[in-house]
Amino acid sequence: MFQNIGEMLILFWRTLRALPATLRQRRKVAEQLFEIGNASLLMACILSLFIGGVITLESGPVLAERGLSSTIGALVGLSMCKELAPVMMAVLIAGRIGSAMAAEIGSMRVYQEIDALSTMNINPIHYLVLPRVVAISFALPVLVIFSMLVGWWGGALVAVTYQKIHITWQAFFSSLKEFVEVHDLVHGFIKSYAFALVIGVVSCHQGLQTIGGPRGIGRSVTKAVVNSIVLILILDYFLTRVLVYFEI
Amino acid sequence: MNAADANSRSVSVQVRGLRKSFDGQPVLFGIDLDIQPGEIFVIMGPSGSGKSVLLKHIIGLESPDEGTILIEGQPIDSPGVMDKFRMAMVFQSGALLNSLTVGENVGLYLTEHRLKPPAEIARVVAEKLELVGLKGLEERNPSELSGGMKKRVAIARALVIEPQLVLYDEPTSELDPLSAVTIGEEILNLNQRTHATSIVVTHDRDLAFGVADRMAIILEGRIVFVGTPDETRRAPDPAIQKFLTSDFSFKPKSKL
Numbered sequence: 001m002f003q004n005i006g007e008m009l010i011l012f013w014r015t016l017r018a019l020p021a022t023l024r025q026r027r028k029v030a031e032q033l034f035e036i037g038n039a040s041l042l043m044a045c046i047l048s049l050f051i052g053g054v055i056t057l058e059s060g061p062v063l064a065e066r067g068l069s070s071t072i073g074a075l076v077g078l079s080m081c082k083e084l085a086p087v088m089m090a091v092l093i094a095g096r097i098g099s100a101m102a103a104e105i106g107s108m109r110v111y112q113e114i115d116a117l118s119t120m121n122i123n124p125i126h127y128l129v130l131p132r133v134v135a136i137s138f139a140l141p142v143l144v145i146f147s148m149l150v151g152w153w154g155g156a157l158v159a160v161t162y163q164k165i166h167i168t169w170q171a172f173f174s175s176l177k178e179f180v181e182v183h184d185l186v187h188g189f190i191k192s193y194a195f196a197l198v199i200g201v202v203s204c205h206q207g208l209q210t211i212g213g214p215r216g217i218g219r220s221v222t223k224a225v226v227n228s229i230v231l232i233l234i235l236d237y238f239l240t241r242v243l244v245y246f247e248i
Numbered sequence: 249m250n251a252a253d254a255n256s257r258s259v260s261v262q263v264r265g266l267r268k269s270f271d272g273q274p275v276l277f278g279i280d281l282d283i284q285p286g287e288i289f290v291i292m293g294p295s296g297s298g299k300s301v302l303l304k305h306i307i308g309l310e311s312p313d314e315g316t317i318l319i320e321g322q323p324i325d326s327p328g329v330m331d332k333f334r335m336a337m338v339f340q341s342g343a344l345l346n347s348l349t350v351g352e353n354v355g356l357y358l359t360e361h362r363l364k365p366p367a368e369i370a371r372v373v374a375e376k377l378e379l380v381g382l383k384g385l386e387e388r389n390p391s392e393l394s395g396g397m398k399k400r401v402a403i404a405r406a407l408v409i410e411p412q413l414v415l416y417d418e419p420t421s422e423l424d425p426l427s428a429v430t431i432g433e434e435i436l437n438l439n440q441r442t443h444a445t446s447i448v449v450t451h452d453r454d455l456a457f458g459v460a461d462r463m464a465i466i467l468e469g470r471i472v473f474v475g476t477p478d479e480t481r482r483a484p485d486p487a488i489q490k491f492l493t494s495d496f497s498f499k500p501k502s503k504l
Contacts, residue, residue, distance in 0.1 A: 024362075108345070115309050116343035120357045120409065121330050127360065 012201045018130045025131045032135030039096050048147040051084050052154030060165035069167050073175030076155030081188040085147040090195035094228035098203035101132050102224035105207025106217040133200035140196035141189055187248050191239055195232050202228045258285035258445045259320045259333055259412045266315035275301050277469045288439050288446040290456040293466035299449040303415050307337050336406035340418040342398035344390040351386030354404045376404040396427030403434050416448040420455050432458050
């Protein structure tokens with residue numbers, strides 16, 4: 001495990017060092033961005049809508065019984081932007097995009113395409129890893145903002161239509177506006193950026209480490225998704241501690 | 249091409265005391281080889297004898313446990329060697345990038361290193377594909393090609409690099425005899441056109457004796473013989489003779 005973490009840190013460092021080459025790889029970054037957006041936007045929309053709805057459904061009646069229905073907007077707003085949108089989107093992207101990254105790079109490793117790149121003096125970090133890590137670092141924060149907005153609307157929809165809560169749109173969003181501040185959005189934004197790096201590096205690392213045939217590729221995909229999710233959840237706790245400490 | 253041009257296009261390769269093990273299992277036992285600039289040198293041996301591992305060491309894809317590989321007297325792992333000498337490898341499977349078209353694969357080296365403008369790259373790609381008999385296939389995907397065509401595309405990709413050293417890993421494996429002969433011709437043509445040093449790893453005896461200037465026989469991770477094709481045919485070692493002469497004569501020949 002420690003060897004894996006060390007290798008991932010080295011890969012992360014090499015990717016950082018390759019950053020000046022991003023402009024040269026802009027076409028591949030754009031392709032990856034399209035891939036991520038195309039594969040995830042609809043799922044992100046559905047997931048966020050229902051997460052917002054479920055929070056309202058679970059907490060709304062309890063708050064309404066105690067005369068706190070005016071705080072439902074704040075609860076949904078804060079939980080979506082500080083925790084649920086970054087974590088749920090990261091898990092979604094780890095499953096959809098991280099797995100695809102590990103499978104594609106793993107298959108290139110197994111079928112010697114990466115060796116072919118090396119013999120042409122083309123650095124696989126520049127050619128394969130950098131565009132993917134850069135693209136996911138742009139895409140995930142954008143998806144998280146999208147998810148926050150859709151989640152708020154999902155929460156509002158349930159708050160307005162569910163009999164046991166039954167508050168107005170205005171009441172929901174004025175509560176949300178009162179409690180959710182810019183630094184709460186920044187909180188979610190920082191988390192999403194960190195999670196994007198985790199998914200990108202872990203998935204590319206697993207792909208590059210692939211050995212064997214199709215079974216090896218399958219193993220790499222599973223490891224990429226599982227390791228990404230585990231690391232995201234662990235990192236989430238420590239990042240929250242740091243962000244709370246700095247009052248972000 | 250004059251002699252000066254020919255020299256600038258080929259490199260010498262020396263392998264000194266190369267040893268390699270995987271998971272404690274020795275694969276190469278102290279290999280020594282001298283390959284002259286511009287020659288076609290064939291490394292022949294049965295499956296599992298370590299010839300592909302040796303080839304990967306020569307182009308720097310594997311690091312030796314002991315020993316060294318020298319390209320024009322410079323260790324392959326020393327800084328700048330890969331930049332200084334143009335080397336190409338034609339993989340057993342072709343190793344074409346499946347996410348790219350045939351044309352993009354062939355022009356990949358020029359595109360990634362930004363050596364020519366796009367229009368010029370397209371012209372070079374078309375020219376090299378024509379040389380290997382695959383004119384007009386630029387827009388095809390590798391998955392649409394046969395095994396032989398993939399290998400010819402891989403040769404075209406190597407040609408684009410204008411290599412000083414070309415390595416072929418089992419270039420005729422999985423090919424029908426006609427395609428195998430075509431690939432053999434391509435290897436000879438490429439060598440005559442570019443004067444690049446060529447190292448061919450194969451267990452195909454017909455290919456080996458058809459293209460080699462000199463050849464080495466590798467058995468169980470050891471080089472047991474080096475010489476010209478004629479010298480190899482006369483090699484006294486029974487293990488070599490067994491490898492060279494075994495055939496499918498299981499049944500008595502029928503009378504016509």
